[in-house]
Amino acid sequence: MTPPASPSPSPCPQGGAVSGRGGDRALLAAARHSGARTAAVGVCSAAAAVAALAEPAVLGRALDLLLRRDPSGPSWTLWCAAVIAAEVLLDAVTARLTGQVGGRSTAWLRRKGLAALLRAAPHHAGRHSPGDLTARLTAHATEAGTGPAAAAAGLASLLPPLGGLVALFLIDTWTALAFLAGLPLLGWLLRSFARDSGASVNRYQEVQLAMAGRLVEALAGARTIAAAGTVDRERARILRGLPELGAQGRRMWRVYGGTSARTSALMPLLLYVVLGVGGTRLVAGALGVGELLAAVRYAGLAAGIGAVTGRVAAVVRARAAARRTAAVFGLAELRYGVRELPPRGPGRLELEGVRVVRDGRTVLDGIDLVVPGGATLAVVGRSGAGKSLLAAVAGRLTDPDSGRVLLDGVPLAELSATALRREVGHAFDRPALLGRSVADAIAFGADPQPAREEVRAAARAVGAEPFVLRLPLGYDTVLADAPLSGGELQRLGLARSFVRAGRLLVLDDATSSLDMLTAREVERALARCVPGGTRIVVAHRVSSAARADLVVWLEDGRVRATGSHAGLWHDPAYRAVFAAEVERGREEEPQTGPEPRPGSGPAVGAAAGPGTGDGGLS
Secondary structure (H helix, E strand, O other): OOOOOOOOOOOOOOOOOOOHHHHHHHHHHHHHHOHHHHHHHHHHHHHHHHHHHHHHHHHHHHHHHHHOOOOOHHHHHHHHHHHHHHHHHHHHHHHHHHHHHHHHHHHHHHHHHHHHHHHEOHHHHOOOOHHHHHHHHHHHHHHHHOHHHHHHHHHHHOHHHHHHHHHHHHHOHHHHHHHHOOHHHHHHHHHHHHHHHHHHHHHHHHHHHHHHHHHHHHHHOHHHHHHHOOHHHHHHHHOOOHHHHHHHHHHHHHHHHHHHHHHHHHHHHHHHHHHHHHHHHHHOOOOOHHHHHHHHHHHHHHHHHHHHHHHHHHHHHHHHHHHHHHHHHOOOEOOOOOEOOOOOOOOOEEEEEEEEEEOOEEEEEEEEEEEOOOOEEEEEOOOOOOHHHHHHHHOOOOOOOEEEEEEOOEEHHHEOHHHHHHHEEEEEOOOOOOOOEHHHHHHOOOOOOOOHHHHHHHHHHOOOHHHHHOOOOHHHOEHHHOOOOHHHHHHHHHHHHHHOOOOEEEEEOOOOOOOHHHHHHHHHHHHHHOOOOEEEEEOOOHHHHHHOOEEEEEEOOEEEEEEOHHHHOOOHHHHHHOHHHHHOOOOOOOOOOOOOOOOOOOOOOOOOOOOOOOOOOO
């Protein structure tokens, strides 16, 4: 079931709704973006309304003159034709301008929403599901984009009914009073329509958005659903809101149709009353034939206030959609400073009193850590210990709620965006490859743009070049035409981080999809091809922790111990973190120390025992 016009999705539960004022401010800003065209819509609509108001008077005057065989009758007929032609032309111009304003407003809302989304810290953006965000920036923005033109034209649409009523009084007071008798009922119908349609539109959009979110989730997990044989269950889950969606859609139609039907019935009755009273006045000699014709036409325009229902409905839908689109505008921005890092710094990383709260729960608490420049820090712990969040804070993908993070003595929050992203690189467990070709994906974000040989060297370092060269056009293969496995995606993501390696490189489970041999080759390449920088590795493998200069062991968001892997290995609880891997026989014995690598700093905390807090814990 679909509503009378294209609906907009609603806010998702995670992100909440934005206030009506926020939506109205977004509409006003969109209107200002196309201010000249929006004003032109209002002016042309008003001019068309004036032409519509002039037409009955000119037509009535021409008819009276023609009936009296007045010589000026033909010229008034020409005036009548000119007024009608002007009205048609102005309506056509208004329709064209309305489309332009709608398109420009929609584009502005989408650009602003996308900019806010990209500026936000990832965890803030993550509060909205992909389906939610997609709906807000597509269907929501499209519906909201119609708002400025609808509001401008809506104001002009009040002129014909109000002007028609004034003209009725000027022609004949008794006829106007007869028409006024039915206006209170018409006003009540319009008020109830605005109230009832607003409630049903909001609920329709909420249910629609929830369905869109579940659909996107199912599409992302299509293989899992197929493998589990739960297609029917997922279909039922996605469509479980369909009955309510249909009910709300039917309610919208009933409200819209009921109001239209009642106003359609009321308007002819009003016209009949006007015609009856006007006919009586004509017989009495108080009105001429032309005046009676004009009075009937003006009564039709005055009764046309019922047509304002459609304008009201358009504005109601646009405001509801704007509230949901504007919710994206309010995402907390990750702001940057203006400072630069000192030249040739070693990459010393310091975390001082770092505390991070998510959804009212403290995820990281009291993290004090110093990583010497050029060292490799492995972050280990059980699932949910806060490893990835610590890595995100260290690379400033998010800010701590208290405490601070410094790189070479400069707080990350004070660095300019250019300095931060130039010196801090990331690799993830599920990298998103951006760019047209494979080469573009590896070079993405690097400044200055790397040479082709640098791209190839990074790919070779992580073992990606053999499968890249097997692609139809090698490095120039379009990403959409390059079917890649999870391990291949990870290797390209690692190659991208190698190209961008600066003072700090953060690897968040970036080798999880690689086999053991390839992972070890990547770890060696990391030491060989990215010398001198500080590295943070979220480690799930014993080998990753063993090769690190320093290990920080997290438990329930706190640092349980820090030191060398060899020293921590004596603690049974530490060994239990890797128990599953050891039991599978993928690692037989822990290495006794980090493997030397070119350009690295000294081994940190190598002699520190578990729980001592030495070797990097400040």
